[in-house]
Amino acid sequence: MIFGRRSPKLPPDVGARLDRRDSPLAHAELTDGRWAVAAAGALVVADADGVVGRYPWHTVEHGRWDGDAGELTVAWVDGAVTPLVLRPVEHDPARFTSTLRERVQSSVVHTESLDTPGGAFVRVNIRRDENGGLLSQVTVQGQLRGDDAERKLIDDLERRARSAVGLAT
Template identity: 35%
Template sequence: MPIFTRRSRPTVPTTLLAGVDEEVLGAVPLAEDDSSWAVATAGRLIILSQAAPATAHPWTGVERASWEAETRTFTVTWTDEAADPLILRVVAGVRRHGEFVSWDVAPFARALRQRVEAAIVHAVTATLPSGLPASASVRRAEDSSLYIVTRPASGQGEADEAALRALRRRAADGVGLPTD
């Protein structure tokens, strides 16, 4: 008889993962009662909840994500500037079988960073004539095709618009896409 027993690392409840058909690269609990989780797979960020249908966000739509340790919050911003950021408030752990099981956010944070970076093939930056910072990123869509996203999507006048078109051309030229 062994002197100690080794507990396996806790995982996302299988009842929540029933509709997820991809390998989970990282996960974080969003509720202490184990009823809500955010999971990162190769293709998408998925929010799972016992109270609502799962929502899946392809990595191609994610502009960036950040972690605020003090508030235990991930903030996900989208390539669509009009969309509100997704705020994921991560709990320190979950209650299972009368015990509190702590949770490490590092695997999820790593997966989040890797998947966002994998969607970006090439990026260029500039300052617009109006003084606004701007970027153009070439991204890989789920079907492997390439497309360009600029931030901001439009400028503050004709000079900014011309600068954004030039920035788009630079990004396209950097990966061999047509520049017209």
């Protein structure tokens, strides 16, 4: 059996800067000297001086690994926020990326979706935040028409999703 190179250990000075709730499940050293940490409740970016960014999993839409570029792009549910681009030192950070995927998916409790008559794809995710609370998120791919009939379809979709998990509608 051939064993691959193990990921470097998280430096103690970086680990000491993490909040107690952010115990690492997986981590990746980044080319800029920072570290990306996949913790139970959030993606954390830190260095020896402290936490640079903390992103609860329910705010992450998805991560996309580009092996050719050596980049992991993290997109947010709020599409208006610029994606986070991480450049791991390791050329195939499989453990880190699979942990990121698992944590994002674990925040999704229920999903409903539809194609609107105008051609947009609408998804409502019910997700669990890091404190255990449930919330609904509506995301759209494509262009919405913005008319009353379309708004009613989307409102009904969100109502169905919320009702399915016992949230107020």
